[in-house]
Amino acid sequence: MRYRKNPTVPAMALPLPSGDTWTRADYAALPEDLPVRVSLIHGELIVRPRPHPIHQRIARRLATRIEEAALDTWQVDTDVDVLVDDDEVEPVEIAPDIVVYSTEHDVYERPIPAALVTLVVEVVSPSTKRKDRRVRPVLYAEAGIRHYWQVETDQTAPAFAIYTYELDDATDSYVPTGVHHDRITTPLSLALDIDLKAVRNR
Incomplete structure (x- = not known):
């Protein structure tokens, strides 16, 4: 195919x-x-398909908050290609909704090697639920990306939640670290403290 x-x-x-x-x-x-x-x-x-405006709004607002809170060693962009697997026959290159990656990477170059990425965020859409919840997290974990966030919106603000995961080195898979509705605080490796009200409110 x-x-x-x-x-x-x-x-x-x-x-x-x-x-x-x-x-x-x-x-x-x-x-x-x-x-x-x-x-x-x-x-x-x-x-x-291209996402709905509400999807893009949440991704943009969240990316802005992450960028404001992130350490100077990280840079933040939306919808940019990450090289997840450089296999010659079956490569994997994906553009997550939000990517937090090292300032070592030249922003004029694409794709971003997974080794330089510390966090990827996917805003779940009705048309991509299976990939966002099942397929992509496995690929990101196999690539060694330390943190993964899954943003669930269900089209309504009260249902807004961010599910956070961190890589378990023993199993090379993600383990859940929390569910966040109003505020998100992350481990020292990311050192983020974000008020989510401005992200979820329309």
């Missing part, structure tokens, strides 16, 4: 890969103005 079709995404012409699977070079050659979001998972191009 050259790319996975999503019934909610309108039919469109995408470039074809150079071989049976998508390589990192094929992925990098895609135009930046695609009307959909794409990721590269095990050599397969995964297509999903």
